[in-house]
């Protein structure tokens with residue numbers, strides 16, 4: 478369920494970028510997802526494979542998933558660390574005054590594909606040259 482919603486956002490974002498960048502045949506969509514989203518990569522990929530059929534520019538694309546570790550910053554001693562346990566305490570000084578600073582990411586890192594040069598050419602207006 479969660480993965481379905483995420484797959485949908487990724488497809489929409491990638492499709493929008495492809496439209497803006499005039500990429501008609503996207504080969505790869507590269508996403509970065511923080512581990513606090515608790516996404517199951519295989520499930521996300523399955524949703525992507527099904528969903529991409531609705532987006533012509535993405536129909537032959539592959540999804541590449543990269544995860545980011547959960548990280549915290551301590552407001553007390555200011556140290557930054559990886560969030561390893563369920564306990565939300567600073568491993569350095571034991572303070573509970575912490576702030577989650579990583580692991581919630583969801584962004585499109587890049588998309589790769591071919592540009593529709595013909596369409597681009599059609600859109601250009603002939604210019605008078607001296």
Ligand SMILES: [Zn+2]
Nearest residue numbers: 551554567570
């Ligand atoms: Zn601390």
